[in-house]
Amino acid sequence: MPRSRGWNPVAILRVLLAASVIIPLAVFAGAASMLHRAEADAARDRVTHTTDVAFEHAAKVFETHQLLLGEIDELLRGLGDHEILSHEPELHDRLAAIVRDLPQVRDVAVISRDGHPLLAAREFPATHALNLADRDYFVVLRGGYPGTYVSSVLLSREPVPQRFFAVARTRKAMDGFNGVIAILVDPDYFGNYWLRTGAVDARWPGFRIGLARADGTLLARQPIPEPDDPWRIPPPVMAQIQASPEQGFRRLQDGGDFDRLVTYRRLATLPIYVFASVPTSAITVAWLRQMATDLLLAVPATLALFGLALVALRRAQAAEAAAALAVAETRRRHIAEEAVRQSQKLEALGQLTGGVAHDFNNLLSVIIGNAELIRGKPPERVERSIGQIMQAARRGAELTQRLLSFSSRRMLSPKPIDLIADLPRLTELLQTSLRGDIGFRCRFADGLWPVEVDPGELEIALINVAANARDAMPDGGRFEFTARNVTIFAGELPGAPDIGGQFVALALTDTGSGMMPDVAARAFEPFFTTKDVGRGTGLGLSQVYGFVRQSGGAIALDSEPGKGTSVRIHLPRASRLPVPDATPETAPPVTSGQPSRRIMLVEDNPEVAEITVEMLRGLGNRVEAVNRARAALDRLADAATFIDVIISDIVMPDGMNGLQFAREVRRRYPDLPVVLVSGYSESLAEAGEEFTVIAKPLTQAALAEAIRRLFVEQSPPRIVVDNTR
Numbered sequence: 001m002p003r004s005r006g007w008n009p010v011a012i013l014r015v016l017l018a019a020s021v022i023i024p025l026a027v028f029a030g031a032a033s034m035l036h037r038a039e040a041d042a043a044r045d046r047v048t049h050t051t052d053v054a055f056e057h058a059a060k061v062f063e064t065h066q067l068l069l070g071e072i073d074e075l076l077r078g079l080g081d082h083e084i085l086s087h088e089p090e091l092h093d094r095l096a097a098i099v100r101d102l103p104q105v106r107d108v109a110v111i112s113r114d115g116h117p118l119l120a121a122r123e124f125p126a127t128h129a130l131n132l133a134d135r136d137y138f139v140v141l142r143g144g145y146p147g148t149y150v151s152s153v154l155l156s157r158e159p160v161p162q163r164f165f166a167v168a169r170t171r172k173a174m175d176g177f178n179g180v181i182a183i184l185v186d187p188d189y190f191g192n193y194w195l196r197t198g199a200v201d202a203r204w205p206g207f208r209i210g211l212a213r214a215d216g217t218l219l220a221r222q223p224i225p226e227p228d229d230p231w232r233i234p235p236p237v238m239a240q241i242q243a244s245p246e247q248g249f250r251r252l253q254d255g256g257d258f259d260r261l262v263t264y265r266r267l268a269t270l271p272i273y274v275f276a277s278v279p280t281s282a283i284t285v286a287w288l289r290q291m292a293t294d295l296l297l298a299v300p301a302t303l304a305l306f307g308l309a310l311v312a313l314r315r316a317q318a319a320e321a322a323a324a325l326a327v328a329e330t331r332r333r334h335i336a337e338e339a340v341r342q343s344q345k346l347e348a349l350g351q352l353t354g355g356v357a358h359d360f361n362n363l364l365s366v367i368i369g370n371a372e373l374i375r376g377k378p379p380e381r382v383e384r385s386i387g388q389i390m391q392a393a394r395r396g397a398e399l400t401q402r403l404l405s406f407s408s409r410r411m412l413s414p415k416p417i418d419l420i421a422d423l424p425r426l427t428e429l430l431q432t433s434l435r436g437d438i439g440f441r442c443r444f445a446d447g448l449w450p451v452e453v454d455p456g457e458l459e460i461a462l463i464n465v466a467a468n469a470r471d472a473m474p475d476g477g478r479f480e481f482t483a484r485n486v487t488i489f490a491g492e493l494p495g496a497p498d499i500g501g502q503f504v505a506l507a508l509t510d511t512g513s514g515m516m517p518d519v520a521a522r523a524f525e526p527f528f529t530t531k532d533v534g535r536g537t538g539l540g541l542s543q544v545y546g547f548v549r550q551s552g553g554a555i556a557l558d559s560e561p562g563k564g565t566s567v568r569i570h571l572p573r574a575s576r577l578p579v580p581d582a583t584p585e586t587a588p589p590v591t592s593g594q595p596s597r598r599i600m601l602v603e604d605n606p607e608v609a610e611i612t613v614e615m616l617r618g619l620g621n622r623v624e625a626v627n628r629a630r631a632a633l634d635r636l637a638d639a640a641t642f643i644d645v646i647i648s649d650i651v652m653p654d655g656m657n658g659l660q661f662a663r664e665v666r667r668r669y670p671d672l673p674v675v676l677v678s679g680y681s682e683s684l685a686e687a688g689e690e691f692t693v694i695a696k697p698l699t700q701a702a703l704a705e706a707i708r709r710l711f712v713e714q715s716p717p718r719i720v721v722d723n724t725r
Contacts, residue, residue: 369611437476472512
């Protein structure tokens with residue numbers, strides 16, 4: 001029996017069985033990697049923050065010590081050893097008062113030049129017989145060490161020894177070494193402070209904070225080390241720190257068991273480092289702890305998925321039902337793919353219409369231009385034919401505008417519209433879009449303001465809304481169109497918080513089937529439709545939304561299942577009064593009536609170039625035509641002073657379009673005006689912000705008006721259409 005073509009359900013299920021293990025493993029591996037990075041980042045953030053806090057505290061403490069040394073030195077200035085001993089009670093009281101509120105200071109000792117204590121802050125009298133000449137801070141300072149010296153951690157010579165380190169300096173004298181002033185600091189003060197303020201993060205086993213000298217000698221640490229714990233940072237680690245001596249974040253290793261992420265900062269006035277560190281093993285432990293939690297959830301889910309896939313595989317091998325399900329699944333997939341292809345066709349059509357419109361506009365320019373040039377010839381038949389050509393050409397232009405509207409590349413032409421004056425026509429338009437079994441009512445408020453929109457786009461928008469209402473009322477119903485004046489404050493409209501001012505509020509309400517909330521939320525999305533295949537593209541309401549927003553307005557939709565839908569449109573009030581439209585068919589022929597200008601025309605289409613040249617010459621101008629932008633630049637290099645105006649198409653070949661050409665002309669010849677022409681261009685909106693733009697199809701009147709305004713007004717006018725707002 002020949003094997004049937006297509007997917008084998010058993011093979012698919014085998015793949016799914018493998019995927020039920022491989023995919024969770026891959027996802028888990030990816031999540032594990034991300035989680036490890038997250039734990040490492042969290043550890044870095046924690047040690048960096050802790051170091052910064054500990055640094056600020058340590059800087060203040062050691063600054064206090066140095067100020068205290070200076071104050072004591074001033075107190076003893078000019079006193080010899082015998083004088084200090086003779087005034088020991090008074091001086092002791094002074095020292096005791098100074099250090100009373102400094103918990104970090106275990107004691108203050110004033111030591112003679114031969115190493116015997118002369119004065120102490122927390123002991124009276126001082127142990128004068130004690131010899132401290134062997135202490136490292138005394139040895140170093142007697143040897144000429146300049147400034148303040150910080151000793152290593154030492155043990156006091158008491159019955160119960162206690163740890164301390166000294167912050168010491170030489171007593172000032174005119175005759176050399178005059179003894180030492182030493183502040184004896186309790187190292188446990190720092191550890192207890194860090195513990196009390198919560199600087200140590202229990203989440204990270206082995207988290208440490210500390211103070212160390214530049215040679216690696218440890219001064220304080222939290223957790224406080226045991227007595228037999230070495231008070232020193234390994235030399236290889238300090239060597240790595242010295243590579244960036246001021247501050248840094250590094251992973252430090254000594255080749256043994258020291259492997260930590262360390263953040264450190266050096267005090268500004270002393271060779272003391274503040275650091276916080278966490279073992280890299282602690283990051284691994286935290287990561288494994290989190291991974292174990294995730295595994296408790298992931299493993300049962302993976303096993304359940306694997307079990308389901310295994311059961312499905314066995315059933316597929318044992319029963320024909322699996323084959324039927326596979327066939328049904330294939331059919332559903334084909335339907336979905338067909339829907340995707342249909343959407344892609346619609347999108348491609350939208351892209352195609354823009355380019356078609358450009359070529360169509362070129363043809364229309366030829367038709368209208370020729371018709372205008374031969375108008376006025378005596379034969380009656382020629383005049384009649386001209387009228388028919390003009391009428392057909394204008395209808396073609398309207399078709400082009402609708403194509404561009406569909407492809408979202410239309411040059412909008414907003415103008416003031418009196419809705420009350422247009423009420424009969426709008427009523428007829430909407431009634432035509434509805435059915436006879438749908439009752440229609442139109443109510444406009446008195447004194448309705450004019451609105452400034454594109455009339456054709458407004459008609460298309462109203463027709464789209466009416467068509468949706470008609471489809472929502474298959475058994476008849478009511479449709480109402482109302483309009484009133486409103487004032488909107490910025491932020492008042494939920495769908496458009498950026499707009500405010502005076503608007504005309506249109507409401508188109510039906511009594512149809514309404515929409516569910518999830519459908520209403522997507523009603524303005526392109527290609528979204530709930531209609532059957534072939535009955536709708538999903539572009540209607542999205543086109544309405546785009547038109548309203550491009551016009552500076554806002555749109556919202558209220559719908560309730562079973563009760564109907566209301567589309568609310570806010571259009572901006574016009575700042576100008578409506579002007580009655582002229583009748584193009586009866587407009588008189590254009591005559592020159594203007595000074596002769598020297599014009600360079602840049603147009604790649606030979607037919608359009610020929611008729612445009614004739615129209616410009618018919619206005620009394622001298623015209624030179626060039627078919628490429630770069631050729632025009634070469635020609636300008638020889639004749640720029642003989643040109644008054646440049647008229648150029650925007651869509652041009654050979655890598656330089658009309659907008660790029662116009663900018664280059666402005667750069668080279670700032671006083672030479674440029675007029676841009678196009679019926680379609682991706683750069684149209686941008687061009688309108690910089691240059692005068694006129695739309696195809698061209699007419700002699702439009703050319704004459706554009707040239708006239710260039711030389712009459714102080715600054716060239718811009719015929720600008722914002723198609724991006």
